Amino acid sequence: MQEVDCLIIGGGIAGVSTAYHLAGYGGRVTLLERGEIASEASGVNAGQIGALGWGHMPNLQSYLTMGSMELFKTLQLDHGYDIAFRQSGALQVIQTEAQDAFTRGRVPDLQADGYQVELLSMREARSIEPEINPALLGVMYMPLRGQADPKVATQAFAQAAERHGAAIRTGHAVTGIQVRADGAYRVETPHESFVAGKLVLAAGAWCAPIGEMLGLKIPIVPIRGQMWDTEPLPPRTFQTFSSAESASHWDTESRAETPPELTHRQGQRVTRHIYGRQTREGELRFGGDREMLGYNQTPDPAGIEINYGHAKELLPFLQAVPIRRTWAGTMPFSLDGAPIIGGIPLLPNLYIVSGLASSGFGRGPMAGKLLADYIHTGHRPHVLAESDPARCVTWMPEKG
Ligand SMILES: Cc1cc2nc3c(=O)[nH]c(=O)nc-3n(C[C@H](O)[C@H](O)[C@H](O)COP(=O)(O)OP(=O)(O)OC[C@H]3O[C@@H](n4cnc5c(N)ncnc54)[C@H](O)[C@@H]3O)c2cc1C
Structure with a gap:
């Protein structure tokens, strides 16, 4: 002992x-x-x-x-630990008028509270992320965000x-x-x-x-998160990505007895969510769904397909890049x-x-x-x- x-x-x-x-x-x-x-x-x-x-x-x-x-x-x-850390910045994309109104309302409040966020036009966004879809309505830029392995x-x-x-x-x-x-x-x-x-x-x-x-x-409730990646590519993107779609949905979500900010309720999708980045090794790596399914760690192909489609809306070059691998993990959510x-x-x-x-x-x-x-x-x-x-x-x- x-x-x-x-x-x-x-x-x-x-x-x-x-x-x-x-x-x-x-x-x-x-x-x-x-x-x-x-x-x-x-x-x-x-x-x-x-x-x-x-x-x-x-x-x-x-x-x-x-x-x-x-x-x-x-x-x-x-x-001296090489953890592939980069303070890359992050972009939260705006895809609809409703998301635009939500983000335009949120950014001044965050700035007034002293947080570093900025609204960028698509011209400005494309100057730091050249392959982002020019048809998006704009982005919220968060320069302090980062990434690591x-x-x-x-x-x-x-x-x-x-x-x-x-x-x-x-x-x-x-x-x-x-x-x-x-x-x-x-x-x-x-x-x-x-x-x-x-x-x-x-x-x-x-x-x-x-x-x-x-x-x-x-x-603490186990929540399944799932992801996919691609084969390594030369550098195509630099920031990390998300969308105002889930952020605006969760902002108006009513309180429930289950954890907040999930993509599914009672087995039904209530919003799409997306996050992702290109790793230093070159893989594009995205995910989004968060579902209350106990300790299930088997990815759901239908959810992966929806997330892949969402990623292609943000980064059109992904249309020519197939998914290589999918996986899931378990997140610890409090109620x-x-x-x-x-x-x-x-x-x-x-x-x-x-x-x-x-x-x-x-x-x-x-x-x-x-x-x-x-x-x-x-x-x-x-x-x-x-x-x-x-x-x-x-x-x-x-x-x-
Ligand atoms: C798909 C996915 C994507 C995510 N993306 C992001 C992201 O981009 N950015 C971000 O900030 N967060 C992200 N998260 C969330 C983040 O990964 C978790 O919040 C975080 O890793 C939780 O860390 P933890 O140490 O609490 O739990 P864990 O990493 O789960 O560690 C708990 C450990 O306890 C061990 N354990 C359990 N039971 C026992 C036992 N009986 N005896 C001994 N050991 C035990 C387990 O084996 C495990 O290793 C993501 C999560 C998932 C699943």
């Missing part, structure tokens, strides 16, 4: 960043991952890093996006954590957790048992089954759409970093740092009030 100060369950971007920062503060940290590092959402995502700036009154979203951007930059530029970046954080002294144990599936009389956690894997003074749940979309091991109901980061007050020294939803690659590094700061200092960073687990984590009914 191994004794550690802090045990982290989950080797995605949230867990490895927590391990990196906590180990940097000097504690004995061990991370348990059932597969390989980045074997789930953190390794299969689009690699888009969202950021609009700190704004005049930085909130949790500003900290997670801008803070993560700084951490990605530091890995690439200062620590998600698998390599997540693995780099794990390697950096090991350099800080953390132990990374892959192939270690957590099968049971008990709270001992002294408040420490005994964590079982098929290989070894561990005793930890502090426990961090960073198991992404699998936080709910891990919570059940402790008698807790953790309302209110907000992250769940902080201490779980129902049990001593128990923490969670999850609910990073569809933008957790770009927000995970800072989510892990904020949690590590909290654990190390014993003081909750003020922005984590917005992600307080106390709002939604409860005992399971039978423990009531």
Whole structure:
């Protein structure tokens, strides 16, 4: 049996960043991952890093996006990890009059709040993205956004954590957790048992089954995201892409008992969504659909076809470029759409970093740092009030 100060369950971007920062503060940290590092959402995502700036009154979203951007930059530029990071900028395209009205209403509000966004005419857009469809109505330009290789970046954080002294144990599936009389956690894997003074749940979309091991109901819902790519091509595009279609739909969506910002409700499509980019290796990589289907990771060809059609509306050269490969992964959504980061007050020294939803690659590094700061200092960073687990984590009914 191994004794550690802090045990982290989950080797995605949230867990490895927590391990990196906590180990940097000097504690004995061990991370348990059932597969390989980045074997789930953190390794299969689009690699888009969202950021609009700190704004005049930085909130949790500003900290997670801008803070993560700084951490990605530091890995690439200062620590020598080649994670294919680029602060490329991003374009959100406008395809209809309704989307145009929505975006024209939104941009001045964002600018007034201190965020870096700009409306570009198609002439301006084509000067920075020559192959974009000239028949679009315009674009919202977000110059601070970036991209990186998600698998390599997540693995780099794990390697950096090991350099800080953390132990990374892959192939270690957590099968049971008990709270001992002294408040420490005994964590079982098929290989070894561990005793930890502090426990961090960073198991992404699998936080709910891990919570059940402790008698807790953790309302994280698995959402299937799916993607496709092409054979590598010479450089054809430079920014990352999205469309105002889903953004305008979600802006008016009424609150439901299921997570917000999905493309399907009760099996029916309610909007198209698209995101994508060309990787440094040259593949065009796009995705969009977000559907509540449990842990199903089989891509739906009909949804892929709709997304491919949408991509061709943005970048007409794709009409001559076939899809090479499709895949799907599982995103961790909370019911209110907000992250769940902080201490779980129902049990001593128990923490969670999850609910990073569809933008957790770009927000995970800072989510892990904020949690590590909290654990190390014993003081909750003020922005984590917005992600307080106390709002939604409860005992399971039978423990009531
Ligand atoms: C198709 C797709 C596209 C996306 N595109 C983007 C994008 O472009 N930009 C962006 O910012 N975000 C994107 N996301 C979202 C992003 O990938 C996730 O929000 C983020 O990776 C979540 O990180 P995580 O560490 O919380 O979870 P994960 O990466 O899922 O990591 C959780 C880990 O816990 C492990 N685990 C689970 N149970 C156990 C157990 N019992 N014992 C031990 N280990 C366990 C799993 O194996 C897994 O490795 C996308 C997601 C998908 C699926």
